[in-house]
Amino acid sequence: MNKKKYLFLIICSLFFCQLFSQEKSKHSLPLIELLEILEKHSSYSFSYANEDLKNIKVPEPPNILSFTETIAFLKKETGIEFTIINNEQIAVKVKAVNLSSKEKILIEKLDEVVLTNFIAPGITKQKDGSLEIDYNTLNILPGLIEPDVLQTLQALPGVESVNETVSNINVRGGTNDQNLILWDGIRVYQTGHFFGLISAINPHQNKTVKLYKNGTPTNYGNSVSSVIKLSSDQEVNKTFTAEAGITFLSIDAYLDTPLDDKSSIQFSARSSINNAFITPTYLQYYDRAFQETEITENSSNLIKTEEDFKFSDISFRWLYQLSEKDVLRINYFYITNELEFTANEFNQNNIYVRRSTLGQKNLGMGAFYKRNWTEKFSSSFQIYHTNYNLTSSNENNLSEEEINQENKLNENSFKINTIYKFHSNFQLNSGYEFTSTNIKDGEASGEITEENIHSENLNTNSLFSSAKYTSPSKNTVAEIGIRANYFNKFNLFLAEPRISFNQKFLKDFSAIALGELKSQYTTQIVDFQNDFLGIENRKWQLADQENIPVLRSKQLSLGIHYQKNKWLASIESYIKRVNGITSQSQGFQNQYEYARIIGDYEAKGIDFLISKKINRFNTRVSYSITDNNYYFEDLSANAIPNNFEITNSFTLATSYSYKDFEISSGLTWRSGKPFTPISETGLTNNQFDYEATNSSNLKDYFRVDISASQKFKIQKKLQAYAGISIWNILDHKNIINAYYQQDDNNQIYLVEQKALGLTPNFVFRVKF
Template sequence: MKNNKCIIYIILFVVNVCFAQNNAAKRPLTEIIEGVEQKFNVKFSYAFDDVANVFIEQPNPEFSLEQTITYLNSKTLLNFKTLDNRYITVSVIEKAISICGFVFASENREPLFGASVVVNNSKKGAITNEGGKFQLDEVPLNTMITISYLGFNSRQFPVQQFFSEIASCKQIVLVENKEELNQVLITKFLTTGFQKLIDGSTVLNTKAFGILPGLTDPDILQSIQTLPGVESTDESIANINVRGGTNDQNLMLWDGIKMYHSGHFFGLISAYNPNLTNKVVVTKNGTSSEFSDGVSSTINMFTKNELTGKFSGGAGANLINADVFFEIPITKKIEFHISGRRSITDVFNTPTYDNYFDRSFQDSDIKTNSENIENQTTTSDFVFYDYTAKILFDLNDNHKFRANVIGIDNNLDYYESITNNNETKSKLSNLAQKNLGFGGHWVANWNSKISSHFTAYYSKYNVDANDYRIESDQLLTQTNEVLETGFKFNTYYKPNDFLTILNGYQFNETGILNETSVTKPLYDRAKKDVLLNHAFYTQAQYNKGATFFRIGVRANYFQKFQKSIIEPRLNVRQKISNQFAVKLEGEFKNQSATQIVDFQDDFLGVENRRWILANEQTIPISTSKQGSFGIDFNQNNLNIDITGFYKTVEGITASNQGFYNNFQYINAIGDYTAKGLEFLANKTAVKYSTWVSYTYSINDYKFETFTPSIFPNNVDIRHSVSIGFNYDVLENLKVSVGGMWRSGQPYTSPVEGNETVRSGNVTYVNYGAPNSKNLDEFKRLDASLSYKFDVYQSIKASLKIGVLNLMNTKNIINRYYKVNPNDSESTIQINNASLSLTPNISFRVDF
């Protein structure tokens, strides 16, 4: 007991000595003021309570009066102001200062790129750079700032804490949010705003998006093509191929609403406005059992979901479209978010629009008719727009409600006139493509361990075309309509910080209508199918230390066919050292709605795909099995990822694949197998990021009724390489350069010396072995430049310049053949070309 008392006395003595020494270096402000008054023959005017109990170090005796006043202002939270040569006032006012800081992760002390720093109840804010640094000027002393980052707990600080006697930036540490179902593994991946999650999926945070080669805006579906295993054989986001799959095999969700349409300009621009899209999660394998209905990948888009309590917004324009968005607080518990985007191409044409137009419509009636029919003139008007709106209502901390709507519209009017014998006939054709979605969400936290999430949605997709052909006086009317309603109910149980158990039920009703009518000769065909699907799923996710695993199962029941499909899911990641980790992923999935491709019976030759439902006879439910194994290396901001994968998809149809050969008109059921290796190396630093990715893949069809039965897939890209380099020239000036190279895709050529074959009165191309030849390799170099600046305090602006195909490389992306109209025994080779050199400029203002 005596020893304990002695220890306490020693501690108290040391503390008192240290405190005395510390105070010895400082003097009361009142004494310093008196000394300054005597030295410079001036008089200070102040309230005693304002300066009482303020201690600072003695100013340098060599300081002038001006230097002394500056010193006093820098060392106190008071405002010293010289009125004239005699009098100086001292007051406490709403003083504004400049603040800066560095934001780090608590576990490894790595800088957090793209963290949000916001001055509460104001429009002022900043984003941390690659080194985790931020700076804000003119911040009132009596305010608070909030620092937040995806996957981490937000923190608030009074601005006064940044006022320090030492001229350095504050060190701020954020702690990982253990309640996040998917935690961030790599905070900066390729560029700011890209993140890699521990379950292997990739997140694009559009708010913090940096820069990528060729892009002027964070186009969601263009950006994800930088990932290995994600290709677009024809440069179109309407044809994204993930590990050898077709575009319709990607499940696209926008705030829980299933979307059946993805692009403007018939695939060259993403239809989803990124300015209210908060994050996009891309999963290639090991998907949560919560999701199905996409046998290749899941692209899950989320809008901003938290109340900010402040009015903000932005507007921008590029050489194709203009957009605007607002976040409007109604009350403390209700907020309204809205965005809109519209093309400007009907007002004036730009070089960017001309290139996009030529690329999109090069193989359509719009181009071929004007070139092949004499005495004909054609014009076309193309307009697209999209809009979103969302209501956020927080009843309290435990119950939150959300309701949202999204609309996407493409409209093409095509005018043609033919003059014969001084008589002119003019007609209008039209193609309208729309996707409308409504959704509602209720998130409930019943206690610290149990929560639930209820989602309901309605999605409607339409393609309507009226194609009048003057030369034959024929009207072709086509319709493809998809109506889907559904709801999902999830419950989450968290017995501790490491384990989460999910149980859920999902119901979907999908109806698809296909209708075609023709005049002269009179023909009409309409077919409508409806399918009801019930699904129960369960899943356990564990994440602690070096171990992460997620295991689940999904049971699907198709009421119409009385058919059940069981889908196991697995996702495991284990760290084996501080640098290395191994990962194992696997999944079974199914898909009941697919697209068929008909090059001969299409919508103006522009949109040649239509959605259909499985009937379990000629069109089965597609199923996939996929497994992958990989190794991660991560040290000193160098990340290397090597993954091998094997995937089989059964139940595909020949009409679903878009063959341009002898199989084009044959009904058949088959499968494809894709296997390969993905490699990605990414090095990041404060001022730069560089990466190189390589994908090797073998992708083969198998159709038992075809000869040969096994042949290369239409999207069999054996080798694909992508490189990129981002550099910060200045803090607000960034450049990005990157290129891609890939082997040419397969095509089928006619039999040499016997190019055509006649059947009755019709002559056809006599194709040889399917997909036995390959196009020349595809090469493209892109570049971008981004400059950000402040217009006025809380108003920030950015100017971005992007160039696609900087070297104007002539790439062929598709090749097929037609019978020569002048010689029925020969064929004409048709080549579809990629985008030529295409510049774009965007200007944005955010407030």
């Protein structure tokens, strides 16, 4: 059976599941879920705060009710007000109720929203310029079957991945290590499984993600690019829920259960399935992750090879409502990738067995405590520990030598934050943060000892404060603040002012201005491309103000947004300058591969988005244009195109929803990344004779994806979800990187690293 027939049968199966699941049971269901169904069957959209409705369940209304009768039914059952604003929008407001002291809970104030359904239902743009994704309401996206956090972010304008991985997200021209990624306030230093192809944070425990591309709040530091804030559910759960699922890559389980009226725990675990059986999806990911590395290099002397690869993650969160004014949260996560490679080689009439291993681990744990002292004043305290460990062992049969490498990072931090609302329109946010980071890096022939380890430690003290003003009409929101960092090792003091301003005008328009200065003292570098078996060759390093400076950035952006009659349009321009980057952190594979120089990069660009909802269809078009250049005084007086520059990026996507059935498809096209060709001579003095750095580009990148999903009921308290996705359905050959090498006969050849080809995936989940 060919691929097209196979796809057709699966989609038909999902459709028939949808048909047979239409019979309504008489049990209750979440109000948010019911409102989503009503939106799909009417021209109205509902405006509400997710936190207000999250734990509200209602009896399932009879099928015979009209839309108006259903709204009346919900109002009667819940006491919630439904106010028709216009022909397209209904406001949902929960009436104030008097709670006993036992029932009162702490709820964080929601940010003001400027644009809803930014690229899809569940994605909103906040008035502080950030983008927030709510996975409770997010619709299916093209090529994805699960809410993979870092894959989802790449659907947003200005967020790219030059090499198609989640461990190399480039926000407005920056490298991945320039992003601050937090899960419930704990820094995550390993973001990917399969060495970067899927997110390492379990997608079912993460409930929201917020992205700051500019105008970052002052309580976040150590990042010159974006801040990606992942959050689990922040409310005590009152009912038991559990779910389990399997895909063509992994199996996972998730549990959320109350311990009593005041506390609940969440637990999730995931593991790769390749030890049980191999799927076509796994084979595609395996070839993509390990291509052009020692694992897939084919030597003429190889007789047999064996690989043992696995990944897993577990996470835990305990939430305890100490009193009506106090809440405590405990978090833990552990992420791992492990690879063991065995090769049998025939050489000099002997058979040699070579074993190599690679391990990548990240553990994080932390505690968060918040107290509302009065209606106007609250404080919070966060403490965390995170450690990252990358190790490898590589045997050489002929020399009988074993090369061991390691890169270890340990970080401890605590933060105190206070919020004082001294007026209904004014708010002051202030605090202090201390962070201690230690990084050890070692390499040795044989066992690594203390003599082989280079260790660095850096302590940072930071004070931050910001004032926020919201006009009585809420048409004007402005926040200005400053973060002051002191690096004790260098006796260095850096002040970082930040500002965000949002003004609504002409009823349906809003203008936004954002600006920031930031710094960063941890960075990833590449010493040699074949470090750590050539698979994960980036190593974390601390700034030393000599070879690796403290990075400094400044950025300004301006934008205008419009939303009316289910039309949404947004245009935003920016200019960003980062000083103090090292060539080792930029992944050069040309004449500057072994250079040790310091410079800057400057990115200028425009992000454009337009979307429209028509009945059950959602369609969006986005386009980004970028000019991103290096400036290395020691290399050239002229600008050099950035290795991560994507000059043009275009996306077209559409989705269709009918009750519990969803289907989505999308097209992605972008310019090829910069590339340095060699001259016709090829070699000069036994070295590659390169032309001007990044003077050419790889072929344009093009991909079409499709996804479909279906929810249905198996029993009264048992629900199921099935989905299929096909990444690169046209199997277009995309080259994401290219560089030159020489073989044993000194012949020059071009290495071309390919992106994923046609890659199907399937998911089936059950929820109790």
